[in-house]
Amino acid sequence: MQEPELARFDVVIVGGGLVGCSLAIALSGSGWSIGLIEQHSPELAPPGFDDRNLALSRASLLALQRLQVLPLLDTPPESINAIHVSRAGEPGNVHLSAAEHPVDRFGGVVVARELGHALRRRVQQCTDVAVWSPAKVCSASAGMEDVRLQVQRPQGAFTVEARLLLAADGSDSPLRQAMGIDETVHDYAQHLFVSVLQASRAHQQCAWERFTEHGPVALLPMAHDRFGSVMAVASTDAEAVTALSDDAYLALFQQRFGWRAGRFTRVGKRSAYAMRLRVAKQLVAPRFALLGNAAQTLHPIGAQGFNLGLRDALWMAQLLGEQHARQAQADPGDAGMLQRYVAARVEDRQRTLDFSDGMARLFVRQAWPVRVLRAAGMMLLEASPLAKRRLAEQAMGLAGRLPRILQERAQ
Numbered sequence: 001m002q003e004p005e006l007a008r009f010d011v012v013i014v015g016g017g018l019v020g021c022s023l024a025i026a027l028s029g030s031g032w033s034i035g036l037i038e039q040h041s042p043e044l045a046p047p048g049f050d051d052r053n054l055a056l057s058r059a060s061l062l063a064l065q066r067l068q069v070l071p072l073l074d075t076p077p078e079s080i081n082a083i084h085v086s087r088a089g090e091p092g093n094v095h096l097s098a099a100e101h102p103v104d105r106f107g108g109v110v111v112a113r114e115l116g117h118a119l120r121r122r123v124q125q126c127t128d129v130a131v132w133s134p135a136k137v138c139s140a141s142a143g144m145e146d147v148r149l150q151v152q153r154p155q156g157a158f159t160v161e162a163r164l165l166l167a168a169d170g171s172d173s174p175l176r177q178a179m180g181i182d183e184t185v186h187d188y189a190q191h192l193f194v195s196v197l198q199a200s201r202a203h204q205q206c207a208w209e210r211f212t213e214h215g216p217v218a219l220l221p222m223a224h225d226r227f228g229s230v231m232a233v234a235s236t237d238a239e240a241v242t243a244l245s246d247d248a249y250l251a252l253f254q255q256r257f258g259w260r261a262g263r264f265t266r267v268g269k270r271s272a273y274a275m276r277l278r279v280a281k282q283l284v285a286p287r288f289a290l291l292g293n294a295a296q297t298l299h300p301i302g303a304q305g306f307n308l309g310l311r312d313a314l315w316m317a318q319l320l321g322e323q324h325a326r327q328a329q330a331d332p333g334d335a336g337m338l339q340r341y342v343a344a345r346v347e348d349r350q351r352t353l354d355f356s357d358g359m360a361r362l363f364v365r366q367a368w369p370v371r372v373l374r375a376a377g378m379m380l381l382e383a384s385p386l387a388k389r390r391l392a393e394q395a396m397g398l399a400g401r402l403p404r405i406l407q408e409r410a411q
Ligand SMILES: Cc1cc2nc3c(=O)[nH]c(=O)nc-3n(C[C@H](O)[C@H](O)[C@H](O)COP(=O)(O)OP(=O)(O)OC[C@H]3O[C@@H](n4cnc5c(N)ncnc54)[C@H](O)[C@@H]3O)c2cc1C
Pocket: 014, 015, 016, 017, 018, 019, 020, 037, 038, 039, 040, 046, 047, 048, 049, 052, 053, 054, 055, 056, 112, 135, 136, 137, 138, 168, 169, 170, 171, 174, 192, 194, 230, 273, 291, 292, 293, 294, 300, 303, 304, 305, 306, 307, 308, 309
């Protein structure tokens, strides 16, 4: 039997998904000793490193550039230069063009798997981050001075003590539960099908969001003139849609989306995800904070989930860097530090939740007064440069107060 080990760190991150890795990279060089624990081995990529296409905001691209992650991507992000939003069966649509705002692009599209591998490669370059992977946190308990974790890895169990525990352990967040933080949950009763589509027309760097009574359909521009597509269906229909042949799936997608992007000719592998909104009622507990999907899991329409989680990570890294610089005997997990994190996240978090959840719920409603108001709202939005600028800022991740790494805005 192996002797249990004990490891001590200032800051321990649990979860080496997209947000946990981004956090480790952003924290590197801050002066704190940092540990990162991920239950999947680098060879067996975590579930979040899959085929989904991620629309990264302009702000996220800028941050990932400054964190030296973008150069490690196998395929550079495909630019989004225009965004088109419409509601099937209703007049009015909104068209945003990057040139009008004026920027060279609103953001870019990457495959989650490729971003995940680039982040992992970058983490390996950070010599002040100790990585355990595969290693699974089995229990956690907070004391006055630190948090104790029991960690299981193939070689045996060991104990980790941290003065601050950062949970980026995903939607189910076992640590959120262990720390007794409750969540609110809304089931959208939708499944989202994700696949790559080929169309008869070039995508011209345009992202499309089309709302239907069944839920949203969206297209993201990808390399080689392909589209990353998502289509929501009622959860009760998910099994039947999974069983469709490729031709039948293309016909359904064409019917839901319409013909604006041309004729859809080919579809790749399909994956389906159940859609639920999950929001932690608190972001912190003694010596503990939540980030990314562990803090909030959003409907993917509006493409805000990782972008918001990355901003959680950027703020946490900035505040911890300031905390280290403040005093010689600084404590990364003291109550003041945690309250500064809450204060930094409250407004962005609420605005982004309202934006994403509002879109997901408003556009499925069928009552005629809602339809009339919605169509009028779309027309007003299209006619209002100020409202369009606000929408563009939200899409670019540049609304509200920004962490320092983003303050020098890229033009
Ligand atoms: C279909 C779809 C499309 C999306 N499109 C977009 C988009 O266009 N733009 C956008 O910004 N966002 C998008 N998102 C959201 C985005 O994918 C997520 O917000 C993001 O991946 C969350 O990353 P995370 O690191 O917080 O969580 P996760 O990816 O869930 O990572 C959590 C990690 O913690 C690890 N872990 C859990 N428990 C333990 C434990 N006990 N011990 C050790 N490790 C543990 C897990 O193995 C995992 O690797 C989309 C989501 C979906 C489903």
